[in-house]
Amino acid sequence: METTVLDIGYDTITIITSDPYKMNVGGIPRNSLLVMVPSDLDSLPLHFILLRVLESAPTPLASEVQQTYFELQKKSMPELDVFTQSELQWGALKTSILGMFYPHPEVVDTIEFSGDLNNFVSAHKYRVYAPNDELLNLIVNCLVPKDNRFEIGSLRLTECRLPLPTKPLPNVKVIISTQDISGRRTAMFGKTRLGKSNVVKLIAQSLIESTKETNTVGQLIFDINGEYANDNPYDNSSSLASSYPDRCIIYAITQKKATPSRPLKLNFYEHPDSTHRIIGSLLRQDGKDSGYIRTFSSIELPSLETIIKMPYSESDIKVRRIRKIQIYWAILRKAGFDVDEAKLRNMAPSTPYVGKFNPGFKDKLREEAYKKIGVQQIPPKPNTLDSLVDELEIINQFRRSKPKDALLKSESSGDPIFDPDDVGLLEFFDPKSGLGPSLIQPYRMYHDKNAGNFEKEILIHLDSGKTVILDLGNAHPQLLQYFSDDLSIAVFNHQVDKFSNDKLGDHFIQLYFEEAHNLFPRKDDEAREIYSRFAKEGAKYHIGMVYSTQSPTTISKDLLAQTENFFVAHISSREEVDALAKLNVAYESMKEDILRAKTPGYIRMLTQSHRFVVSVQANKFIPPNKKIGE
Known part of the structure; x- marks a missing residue:
């Protein structure tokens, strides 16, 4: 009619x-x-x-x-x-x-x-x-491009599903192409429990299915809730990993019996700057925040990389910084953290005055400190971690007994050999009273002396077209931040290196971030550099992103401006919906529907190929070997 x-x-x-x-x-x-x-x-x-x-x-x-x-x-x-x-x-x-x-x-x-x-x-x-x-x-x-098509759902023009007697509701499948997803930025907006994660699974599934012959897209999913790595029988939800066991590889901080995974651990010795912050956060979380513990947690340790890069002209400062790292290593050793000493020796910084495990104390200070405890035959300078622990205990006892001794001052400047940070580390290493290193023994579960290789492994998997899922469920925020930052930097540098050597070809890496407002905050000065570079330069290096958040106004303007694909569920705030419409005028006429419709999976979709917003009822993620209703 x-x-x-x-x-x-x-x-x-x-x-x-x-x-x-x-x-x-x-x-x-x-x-x-x-x-x-x-x-x-x-x-x-x-x-x-x-x-x-x-x-x-x-x-x-x-x-x-x-x-x-x-x-x-x-x-x-x-x-x-x-x-x-x-x-x-x-x-x-x-x-x-x-x-x-x-x-x-x-x-x-x-x-x-x-x-x-x-x-x-x-x-x-x-x-x-x-x-x-x-x-x-x-x-x-x-x-929609004819290649790499995937059915994401059905056309749904209204939330109401009551048909009029004269005509049934439309029965039209909605198709996307993974060409619109690979190497591009995709946003998921909407309140929780309304199907954002299900749509993310569908997008990841579309890339797995469309590249099963070519392996041209590797995916890295930061799974902060464990829903992509683990099945959830309570809501009959299958995980991406169990649906594609031959294409997905899981790395987990806390390994689960029902989910095969590889350990996601840290080598606390190799990353003193970040792992010390993690230890401090874990101590505070466990309510261990008394005097000497609080002082230890508040210290900022340098990274091994920054020390190694210091010029010779700053050798005195370098010696002091190396000594801080060595005291931290001694704390880990006393707490029972396993170590590959040969590997650590190869990467440990040194100066002409300080060896790999030698804190570089003057001979006169060592003689007086050992004599103080009745040792006449002074042992060689430390060259192992255990001998470093022994030496620091003896020197610390001398420091306590004679805090104003001239031997504890620099001959050139007259400044104390141990600054307040050194003292804070030593008091935790060998406290007058208290447990000291024993307090951090429970955190050995996050440590592996062979960790560090997982980064290279993951890059190899991504290059071969695998989907790598980092199961960060129940992870401490500091650990979550560490793995997110470290692997993001590794992926970016890896792709830049391939770009520089003309090796990108038609291969892409797709990253998935949840709670994206923590990584891409609205204020640019709060954003960590790597995520800002993803937003601005990712497409150039064949890095795509799928990011989820409840509120468009909490996300970096740079990222929003560069985002090509949008999947929008229910948003309850008019301010948020108005911001979305300002960001993309195509959503201006959809504002009232977005505010009112709360059906899970009811999405307003706009992709690189779709020139106008399409209202979609997203399919429920179903493993390829199952049928709907099973």
């Missing part, structure tokens, strides 16, 4: 409608799609204009219609005569112009879309129709 146009412009069109028209086409909900065509196409190229319904519009007779209803109510008329009913059934709808579909001027059997009109004529020369399923399928899917 057709209707006609009341008013026409370049941006909006007002159409005439009636009750029989609405009933015949199954209703016209807000944001539904209509097509407008010239009434006579004989003299014009074949084309149609796509419209989206915005709201009801006043007609020239609106005041008369209202007057009629008012008079009828006053007179308490039980029924309307057929002539009055015929007059009152007419109305109008305001629609926005999404663009034009027409045959591609250069490619046979191909449709092209433009977001504007090249011309329009008088309103009475057009007819408006409600598209059937076949035409809706063309509208929604014809612009």
